[in-house]
Amino acid sequence: MQTKSKYIIVCLLVTFITTLTSYGTLYAQDDNFVVVLDAGHGGKDPGAMKNGYKEKKIALDVVLKLGKTLEEIDDIKVIYTRKTDKFIELWRRADIANKADADLFISIHCNSVNNSKPFGTETWVLGEKNTTRNFEVAKRENEVIFLEDNYEENYEGFNPSSPESTIAIGIEQEVYIEQSITLAGKIENNFVNKAKRKSRGLKQHSLLVIRNTYMPSILVELGFISNKKEGAFLNSKPGQSKMSNALKDAILDYKKELDQNVGTHILGEDLESPSIEVEEPKIIEDVIFKVQIAASKNDLAPKSYNFKGLSDISKNKVGDRYRYYYGNTLDYTKAQELKEEAKAKGYSTSFIVAYKDGKQIDVSDALKSASN
Structure with missing residues (x-):
């Protein structure tokens, strides 16, 4: 009886494999490369507002363009933390990525300062480099929690104004820093070489939106809307297309490198x-x-x-x-x-x-x- 049961199981398995292989070289059904795209701010949290430009709108426009191009690739699955002008808590953004078992988490933002001269892109990964400039950026991005209900409970007493709070790194994210840096480097290179923007480089600090994710995670500052010329570029459809294409190519390059090193194909x-x-x-x-x-x-x-x-x-x-x-x-x-x-x-x-x-x-x- 056991032999007969095993024979039936083997027949079913062979039939299943034959069905799969008839399509040629495929990715495993559960092996889609999952990218979570996070448009920063939203709803009652406008983010930076300078020169008539709104960070929350530009971030969302770029995310939607980027997501659309990635969705055209068969083995990539795109998940959005928001697709409309909606307020999403920082902890929930990370939670969306964790529950999706994502391969990448990318949060899109725009920079702004009181001085109208600075311009250029920055890509942030988790880290403890506590320079004055880095701390101010982390403080600004993390202060969004004050718009949330029960923020003290959700963030266990985290204080955005405290350097001691902002340099703490969770063990869960620590092991992904190297991969985050790899992706960040590819993004900044593409901003320079493909989008023809000035890069201010890769930065590190403890940003809440990426601190509690369990995968390589980055925060991208597309440029300074406090700079009128750069703000106009980022608010334009051609500018947003250039930035989203540079991001897409960096993601695909990172994924290709990962596939070569790890391997995810069933056949071949x-x-x-x-x-x-x-x-x-x-x-x-x-x-x-x-x-x-x-x-x-x-x-x-x-x-x-x-x-x-x-x-x-x-x-x-x-x-x-x-x-x-x-x-x-x-x-x-x-x-x-x-x-x-x-x-x-x-x-x-x-x-x-x-x-x-x-x-x-x-x-x-x-x-x-x-x-x-």
Whole structure:
């Protein structure tokens, strides 16, 4: 009876796989690259208002243009924190991204100062660099919480006016800083090279809207609406198209790099792609497989409470960064299972690494040596 049941299950599995493969090379159904787009401010929170321009409107216009172009790509799913002139609490914006198990969170804003001369783009990631300028930006963006009901309860006594509050970083986001910096760099390069804007560079501080997300997250300042010329550019349809296209290309470049390093296809030659079929153990003597889940400049204790409940964590310092790994096995099949466990916990960019004689080697070389 058990044999007959297994036969039926195998037949059903083969039928399912055949249906999938008839479409050629596909992404797994649940492997869409999820991008959460956050138009800053909204509703009763107008954001900056200078020279007749409103930050909340420009941010929303750019987000909608960006989202429309991304939605045209088959394996990208776009989620918006708002699509209308609506007030959304900061904590809820992060919550939307976390519940969606997003791969990226991008919050769009405009800059403004009392001086009309400054202009240029800035992209912010989480960090503790507490310069006077950085603190003032963080304070301005974080003070939105005072418009929220029960903000003291929602933010556990967080005080935007306190430098001590704004430099604190949650462990959950700490492990994504390196990836956030990578994306931020691509965005600023595109603003310069494709949109022909001045870049004021990558900035770091503790901004509430990105502090509580569990994925690579950035906040983009498109430019200064306090500068009449730049404000007019950002408020124009051509200007908004240039900025949204620069953002789109940076996101696609980041995703392409991620796909090459990690692999998400069901079919094809990617050695790290998980197989639908149940595989036998693939033991490779003298090779240790681990799953790299994060990298950070901060030295975190390899404890489960620092890594969303994952145990068997190890770390290795390479240059000025610590790399964190989950698992330790001779079985490549087991390593694939560990990678999926890590991704299920929220480490969406996890990938398998291989070590031989204490030195890291290419996974492909390890697998080739086993087949010879």
